[in-house]
Amino acid sequence: MKLYPVKLLTITCEILAQKNIIEILTKHEITGYTTYEVNGNGARGLRSQGLTNEKNVKIEIILREEKLQDIVEEVSRTLFANFAIVLYVSDIGVLRTEKF
């Protein structure tokens, strides 16, 4: 089995920032991502209670390293200051590299 190295960008943020992130992804021509609603606790307190607008969401994006830099830069520049958001990158291997 041959695995090709790509990057996994994981962003956990408040659900109201999801749209902004998807917009940034679209701008950089990334069309594939996975989102799921999550609960948790962090710098901005317990997130998940009460209003649905206050939930958190986790977005996973598999992408090549070339695009990673720009996307991470834009997310941190436009969203870090005002939104509850955590972002990290991991190295992963995929079978079909042409998909990404």
Add this chain to the structure above:
Amino acid sequence: MDILQLIQSNLLTPIVLFFLFGIIAARIKSDLKIPQAISEFLPIYLLAAIGLHGGIQMRTTGFENMLVPMLVAIGLSLLFTLNHYQILRKLGKFNIFDSYALASTYGAVGAVTFSVGLSFLKNQGVTSEGYLAAVLAVLEPVAFILAIFLTNMAVSKQINAKKQSFTNDSKSDIDVGLNETKIKLSKILRESVTGKAIVILLGSIVIGYIIGKEGFGPIKIVFDDLFTGAIVIFMIEMGIIAGQRLDDLKKVGIFLISFSIIMPTFNGIIGVVVATLIGLSMGGSVMFGLLLASASFIAAPAVLRNAIPQANPSLYITSALGITFPYNIIVLLPIMFAVSSLLHDPEGSIDLFHYSLKDLI
């Protein structure tokens, strides 16, 4: 009618009791909660019921007499938003973003508060004008649009001031502000007009208008008889969320706490008086006042988080939901009811107008 007596009897209605019960449940850290699907469904149901009701009544009253109250409501809402901003910025020393966010939260309307008001009137055996549902729909985005416009203008003013220290390019602030706002506003306008609250409200008004009283018969059991009961269930959820937020009140501060009680009272009473002057019925004036007194806490976060992300959401959510909402439904609603019945009392009204006019002059 004695105001205290009214407040007291209002306290013992199921709506208020279940709201208080929800707060207690949250405070004792019970795991009680309304399933998410239901708490998302209930606002939609409430808006559909409000819309249907409004539409059916508009069929008999027509559209013409809706225009004046609607324009007056929009005007007052804008005026109040500006007034809130001045108070928050000058007296409260809030930063520009928090000031605009809070100003528009309190200038906007609360659909849940509106539902509680309708059920309060029903309980008192008083009717209100159906077209107020349409006013509710139109009023929803107005205050936000103004606040977003002014925020963008203020931001571009700052940017321009910085730029001008480098160049002498004197493009006016308004131009820049308008351009920035245009892009943002068209997006936000589209989003809020196609947002679920306005869509279901307007859709139900149209359907109510088409079906009329006869068509409403078969669905009356769901959209009329169950209305108050559905609010009661929703009140448990509102109580729980408000209860969970009580700890945040310390962060909100004494100024904002007093603001979120005094401002609605002021706006609401003015609303009742103005509505009476433009000829709304006794119940209609109460609802008109309630529209202006209420603060938005379901629509506001969704709009403001994207439009003014710099503002601290816990300020406007906590004050609107934790303080203003309970105050409005428990205390202010009976007060406005008393004021309105005083103004509409055929003998009292002449006197009161006389007094209030004399005071003004």
